[in-house]
Amino acid sequence: MSRNIEQSPLYRLANPRSVVFFGASNNFVSMGTIMLNSLKVMGFEGAIYPVHPKEETVLGHKAYRTVADLPETPDLAVIVLPTKLVIDVVDQCGQKGVRHAVVCSGGFREVGPEGAELERQLVATAQKWGLRFVGPNCLGVVNTHHKLSTMFHSFQGRPGFVGMASQSGSFVSQMFDYLDDQGLAFSTCFSVGNSANVDLVDCLEYLGQDPNTKVVAMYIESLDRGRRFVEVCRRVSLIKPVVAYYVGGTETGGRAGLSHTGSLAGPDALYDGVFRQCGVTRAASIEEMFDLCAVMGQCPPPRGNRVVIQTHSGGPGAVCADTCGRVGLELPELSAKTVQALAPYIPVTGTVNNPIDLTFSRNPGDYLRVIPEILLTDENTDAVLMYFLSAKGRMIDQEVKLGKSPQQAEREVVEAFDQQSRAIVQAVKERGKTFIGFSFRIHDEEFVQKVRRLGLPIISSPERAAKALAALLGWDKMRKKIQASDLATTRQ
């Protein structure tokens, strides 16, 4: 791993100062045009050079007949052309001095032997020029911090901390809104397609170095360089969590992967073993992968497996407790000091057993500030799981019934939310304790959105929150094992 990310062979792929674009036109239903439009919507600040055989301008940019005609050597070529044109264009790019490309076009290895032969020629052509490329049969690269996107869907949110290397472009391009809904965003992502030149391992190595990436997600249909994958993962997972979702462990999944990217998958148990060995957390679904990213990218690992659950609703508390039991987390009794501190805030119907269940609290400040602060200092537990449910509409309604104008009521509730969310986030950060929220109402809950935006994860269900906490603890254990084994090797 080179120390300086700018020396990485992928650096200019993800941070180009200029882009030459092949396959965009002024026809708004063509794929190339849609992709170039995404780059513009993203607000890319470098030069954009469309190459087009006939048009004078493309989407408002001066168009060139060939790459040779460009006034400078661009850092990156994006190629969205019919299969038969791709190899020639890559050759012309190489001749011009272009050293990085995204080959979106399909029709290669994934369609059978003829396509595989074309792919070999493509690789040879690129190698002749020392040109590194992502694809073919991919959607390319997103770097939210560099305002770069070659994807089909446009990204318009805030930059984030989730890096991703994916054998499916959809799980980057189609997840922008999903992640936003979860309070997350990508940092840099690669859709590697057929991985003819740049593969998942290259991307992982890059994302390991990327300072904007706090956690790496991987969508894997197959791994070709198993040994190198293990080496890189062992190094990356020491410094940041790597979460992988592997499809292909079943006959049906493997077959679908073969059609999709021409990948030959391996047995499920083999991948399980490989992941464990190199510190990678395996996710059981796409949703779980991003849950784990939210928690593992934002929370310090807990010191142990002792959890306290805070709720005002018995059912969500019981569900969370049950899942904790299933994933190896314990719910000890709280310290006498904690119980004493809690007492004044727990109504007669509530309980200071773990889960702490308030049942009903008249003062939201108790639930949202005082009680979490007490739990964060409890010595018997290593992490807090807390149920979030606020009802903005009802709160405003109550204020109005008490005589306030709707505007004033709304303003006061929003102000209270602001204060409470800042207070809880500050309390968590000061204590340095692992804290994960959960809520079933993540879409319409302004309070939840505020807390998330301040950097605390709130996961979509009690079960998923408990599983994510267990995964965070599991990563920390794997990491310590790798450290110990590295140390033993060094000493030999």
Place this chain on the structure above:
Amino acid sequence: MSRNIEQSPLYRLANPRSVVFFGASNNFVSMGTIMLNSLKVMGFEGAIYPVHPKEETVLGHKAYRTVADLPETPDLAVIVLPTKLVIDVVDQCGQKGVRHAVVCSGGFREVGPEGAELERQLVATAQKWGLRFVGPNCLGVVNTHHKLSTMFHSFQGRPGFVGMASQSGSFVSQMFDYLDDQGLAFSTCFSVGNSANVDLVDCLEYLGQDPNTKVVAMYIESLDRGRRFVEVCRRVSLIKPVVAYYVGGTETGGRAGLSHTGSLAGPDALYDGVFRQCGVTRAASIEEMFDLCAVMGQCPPPRGNRVVIQTHSGGPGAVCADTCGRVGLELPELSAKTVQALAPYIPVTGTVNNPIDLTFSRNPGDYLRVIPEILLTDENTDAVLMYFLSAKGRMIDQEVKLGKSPQQAEREVVEAFDQQSRAIVQAVKERGKTFIGFSFRIHDEEFVQKVRRLGLPIISSPERAAKALAALLGWDKMRKKIQASDLATTRQ
């Protein structure tokens, strides 16, 4: 099971013509007031009689000093009073002739031996008058078709088809918005609390008879009447699916349940066996429980386990295929006839292997109408799983770039959505084949919302859709086994 639902002992609990309300006032932050307000927000059409020691009116209704003063005998009493007042009030209700009550108040069995003694007295008092009650320590009843709700959160949506019997009020009251988000709504729900008089089994029996309930969900912390549960489930599951989520199978879950409703849980494996024996589908999470309700309440069971997946995105298709393999579903090759019919609509980069992956289609009508219609008639498969992703914003944008006004473009896209959603729903209903959609973008996708409102389930991820399909098939198998065993018993 009585044939006529009106003869059910719970009928007037869920369909009262009039309600006497204890514990509401004009103080908008008290729990009783909030609950009476919910009933009003819901639009309850019967008479409402608040009982209050001092107020002349409560929330605009004439208040009475005691239940004895009421001008008629109400069908239902809702009691949200301090624990110590409850037994007397139930006695007064009995004397007045009231035969149904919801006892929301806590402080009984769930708080220890003293509370347990109070609960015994409460039960004896009710029995003296032949009064049936839900609770104590519960949130009561919702019947969306009767505009009845005693819950803390108010319900304001369309009536639905999901019946529920729950040992947690939260999983009714706090799930209104969640279900709405999923395109679902409750029919009739019971929060049974400590189940001192009416328990889960009574509710299940009622919901089995309720014509508005197409599927029954149960949240279970423990079962007291195991034998009766099995008997009722075996009968109900022959006519409609029963989905149960059991918490308490772990030490941590069991302990939380004990605090919550005073329930003594049993071992996980025991419950697994009981559920299987009586045709109940066990859900692994609250989210899964409602996924299964969406699919099992709306889809005919498939004839077998052969599935075809339709996608235009390789990743979601591969993930769905992999999950199918994990849950026992097969992806056979399509019939020659189907392949021939599909050919004109599949671009060169696409595939007619299963999953059918279009990669990219210029004409959304092909993806949304022509291809599903072809797949619905394929003889080699029993069910269709289809990925939904439409991009309203981009479609409008394209029309605008082609010269239309934004208003006209929006109108045309919405019209196209209307036509296409009606067409796909009609095609599915005509063929009578099992069809389940999946999408990661269920919140902001107008097309998805339209299809759901017309009665086709679209589940939040490929994995969850495949699991729900497997559960539907599993229920049908269990049901046939029960039928065969009933028949064998009859013949003996």
